[in-house]
Amino acid sequence: MTKRTFNSGAITLVNADSLEYLKKIPDNSIDLVATDPPYFQVKQNSWDNQWDNSAEFLAWLDEMLCEFWRILKPNGSIYLFCGHALSADTEILMRSRFNVLNNIVWTKPSGPWNKARKSDLRKYFGSTERIIFAEHYGSEGYAKGNTGYAAKCAAARKEVFKPLIDYFRDAKNKLDIKAKDINQATGTKMCSHWFSDSQWALPSADNYAKLQALFKAKGEELQVNHAELADQYGELQKEYQELTASYDELKAQYQSLRRPFSVSKEVPFTDHWHFKSVQYYPGKHPCEKPAPLMEHIISSSSREGDVVLDAFGGSQSTGKACLKLGRKYIGIELEEETFDRSIAAFEELVKT
Incomplete structure (x- = not known):
C-alpha cells in the first residue's frame, strides 16, 4: 500500500513497501537499479531482523530480484549491495536471473574492526561490503524477448x-x-x-x-x-x-542502444573500491552510502535523463546523486520518519 508520494521535477519519492510498489512499475521501464536491501541480522534495526532465518530472507530477496528483472530495460544494469556474510548466496540468486558482471568489493578505511579484540576472534572480521553488478542475460532462451538481447x-x-x-x-x-x-x-x-x-x-x-x-x-x-x-x-x-x-x-x-558503461583512469575501474564511509551526524541513516560512491555507479552505468530506481531509499543518497547528475529518480522507503527527513532534504536541495 502506497502511503505518500513526493514529486519534484525528475525526483519521485514513495513511502511504501518496496515489493508491493515494484509490482506497480511497468515492464522494461527502468534504466538502472542501484539499491541497498537489508543484509539480514547485520543491523539492530527491526527491518534487518524481520525474517526467522537466512533461508526466509533469501526467499524474500529472490522475489525482489524477480521484480527487478521485470522492470529493468533489456540494456539496463543493476547494482545490488549486500553484506559479506551472505554475498555468495546473494550472487547465486542473482545469477539465476541476471548475467553477473562483477562482485565488487568495497573496502572501508575505518570501522568497528579497529576496536575488535583480536584474541577473541574465531574468524576473520568482515570489513567489506559487496556490490553485485549485473545485466540481463543475452543468450537465446534467457534474454528478454524472443530473439535474445545479444542478437538484437x-x-x-x-x-x-x-x-x-x-x-x-x-x-x-x-x-x-x-x-x-x-x-x-x-x-x-x-x-x-x-x-x-x-x-x-x-x-x-x-x-x-x-x-x-x-x-x-x-x-x-x-x-x-x-x-x-x-x-x-x-x-x-x-x-x-x-x-x-x-x-x-x-x-x-x-x-544509445547498448548497455551504458563508461569508466576512465580517473575513477575506480577495477572491482576493488575504496570509498570512505559516511561519518556520524545527528539523524544519520545506519546504511547511508557515500555520495562519491553512488555518483560513480550512476555516471558509469546510466546516461543523462535515464530512470534510476532505488527500492530501499533510506537517506536517498542515490536520489541526491541523480539530482546532481541529471537523472530521473524513483526512491521507495517504508519508514515514515526516514521518508519525512528525505523530503525535507530534497526540498532544501531544490531550493539551492
Whole structure:
C-alpha cells in the first residue's frame, strides 16, 4: 500500500513497501537499479531482523530480484549491495536471473574492526561490503524477448552502420578487388571486417590511405573512359575526416542502444573500491552510502535523463546523486520518519 508520494521535477519519492510498489512499475521501464536491501541480522534495526532465518530472507530477496528483472530495460544494469556474510548466496540468486558482471568489493578505511579484540576472534572480521553488478542475460532462451538481447544488438549494429558498410563493399565490388589484394596492400587480414557486415570495423587512417592507393591503382588498370573510371573508384575518395565524422555519428546512435558503461583512469575501474564511509551526524541513516560512491555507479552505468530506481531509499543518497547528475529518480522507503527527513532534504536541495 502506497502511503505518500513526493514529486519534484525528475525526483519521485514513495513511502511504501518496496515489493508491493515494484509490482506497480511497468515492464522494461527502468534504466538502472542501484539499491541497498537489508543484509539480514547485520543491523539492530527491526527491518534487518524481520525474517526467522537466512533461508526466509533469501526467499524474500529472490522475489525482489524477480521484480527487478521485470522492470529493468533489456540494456539496463543493476547494482545490488549486500553484506559479506551472505554475498555468495546473494550472487547465486542473482545469477539465476541476471548475467553477473562483477562482485565488487568495497573496502572501508575505518570501522568497528579497529576496536575488535583480536584474541577473541574465531574468524576473520568482515570489513567489506559487496556490490553485485549485473545485466540481463543475452543468450537465446534467457534474454528478454524472443530473439535474445545479444542478437538484437548485433542486428542493430548492422543496421546502424549500414551506410558505411555499403560504402566500402560497393567500392570493392565495382572494381572487383579480391580479399588477397586488400590484405597484401595493408599487411593485415582485415578485409572481412572492412568490406562485409560481419563484425564490421572502420579502418585506421593509415590503412584507409593504403586502401585508397590500391583502389586508385586498380582503377587506372581498367581500359575504360575517364567518366566510368571516376565512377568506379571515386566511391573511395572521401576524406578520412569525413569518414570518421560519419562513423562517430553512427557510433553514437549504436551506443544509445547498448548497455551504458563508461569508466576512465580517473575513477575506480577495477572491482576493488575504496570509498570512505559516511561519518556520524545527528539523524544519520545506519546504511547511508557515500555520495562519491553512488555518483560513480550512476555516471558509469546510466546516461543523462535515464530512470534510476532505488527500492530501499533510506537517506536517498542515490536520489541526491541523480539530482546532481541529471537523472530521473524513483526512491521507495517504508519508514515514515526516514521518508519525512528525505523530503525535507530534497526540498532544501531544490531550493539551492
